[in-house]
Amino acid sequence: MNTNQIPRSTLAILDAEEGKKRLTEDVLALADALAQSTGQTILCVPDGLMYRGVGVEPLVREALVASGRLKGVLAVPGGMIFPNTMMDTDVLVLTSSNMDGSKVRMLDLSHPIFSGRTVRGRPEILPGTNWARYLEESTATDETFAKDVSLEEIKEKDFILSINRYLLPPAAVALEGFLERSRTIELQDAVELIRPLSLGKAEDGEFTIFEASPADVSQHGLLTQPHKISTLERAQMRKARNQRLLPGDVILSVKGTIGTASLVPADAPTSDEDGFWTAGQSFMILRPKRGGVSGVVLYEYLANPTVVEALRTLAGGSAIQSIAIKDLKAFRVPIPSEEEAERAELTFKQRQERHAQIEAILAEIEAERTSSWPSRELNRDMP
Structure with missing residues (x-):
């Protein structure tokens, strides 16, 4: 908080001479490097x-550029x-003040040509690696x-x-190649984008709704009944109805945990009396337009790990x-052939049936465990 011992030339770069701005050691180190006009720093x-x-x-950052x-x-x-x-x-890497560079070399040192993983999973510099070489090449x-x-471009x-x-990760390269071979449209042309708003709550509201969070997304892709319950007055319900989830909707997390996608199941309640589902503010609701890609096809695309990684490169803040x-609206969506779409729908349905069978088997296993010693005796004596 006390900036009296910091050189005025350093503070001037941050416009912080009055001492009213919160400074950290990282910011001060960078500003001090900019204040030194000679040599390489x-x-x-x-990364933050x-x-x-x-x-x-x-x-x-602006002063640095x-x-x-x-x-x-x-x-x-x-x-590392x-x-x-x-x-x-x-x-x-900063040069002396008389170099006046017009471009910045960006290097990703997590790339396999620079580093590998140790037994414990930590990245380690590969033997013989020379960072300076890649920084100096023409x-x-x-x-x-x-x-x-x-x-x-940085500006x-x-x-x-x-x-x-700025760099193209392997997932983005793979996705770009796939989209180049496909007929595509922008996401805004494929769906209606609905941004959930804060609804508030009423302690003695007469209506109940369920608000989805990323934790409510099942491993098999279908949204489960949300855990968060809100009670609303009739006046609040008018706003809530505008963002209720309908069967076939896809929700996509665009804030915090980026890229989590889920499909709203066919049995999701939609009436006021049943307590309909809505989405939290970390999600965007994607409602497929008539005659376009279905919710299942859209989910299969957005939930693909390569697409998820590409989506995460769009995040900032x-x-x-x-x-x-604006970036989400412009995100490109491939249009599969009729045969490909039917196959995607069938594969998704078969996958859900298998998940249901697995869950049934796991339930049987748990029932057998709890009905045998010592669980049977312990459960009987539980208060």
Whole structure:
């Protein structure tokens, strides 16, 4: 809180000379590096500093890019530099002030050419790896782990320096290839997007509704009856009806845990009297349009691990990651042939039948266990 011992040149970069702004050691280290005009500087900072919008963090990133001194951002997986924490970090390489770079080299050090996994699962630098070599090479050609990003592109992304906003992860490359071979439309053309609003609650409300959270998504993809129960007055129900879940809807988490998808089952209640289901604010409700892809086909696409990983690259924000509505609307959806769609529907149905059989077997096993010694005697004596 006391900035008296910090050089005024460092504070001036953060516009913090009055001492009214909350400063952290990471922000101050970066600002102090910018205040030093000679030599090369290498900093290791938490990955959150590259995208968060807290306090003066956006300001120091903008100052860093505007300086023209940022030569490289090396994204380091958790556990590689600091073995006692799995927090992701970034190595920033700054040149002297007279270099005036127009591009920034982004490197993903979690790529298999740089690192491997130990027996305990921690990433480890491969023998003979030379980070500087890839930083110094004249061009970056493989955009799955290296890319030269212009300052203009960084400005367009609001000075966010997380490399997942610029590099193409393998999942995104695979998805792009798949979509190029398919007939596609934007998500906004395939579905009606409904953003759930806060409904509030009434202690003695006459209506009951159930609000879904990611924890209510079953492993087999169907939404189960939500655990969160709210009671509402009649006036509140008008707003709640606009975001009730209908059979065949798909819900997609776009805030916090990004990419969790679920299909609303055919037996989901829809009337006021039965207590209909709605979705929490971390979800977006996707209601398929008539004549387009079905809810099952849409779910099968969005729940694919490759698609989930690609969706997560769209996320940004400060402490809590989220997908902007404009990015979600423009997300491309493939249109399968009639035969492919029928096959997807049949496969999904058969998979649900198998899940039901598995659950029935597990219930029988549990019943056998509780009916034998010692569970039978212990359960009998329970108060």
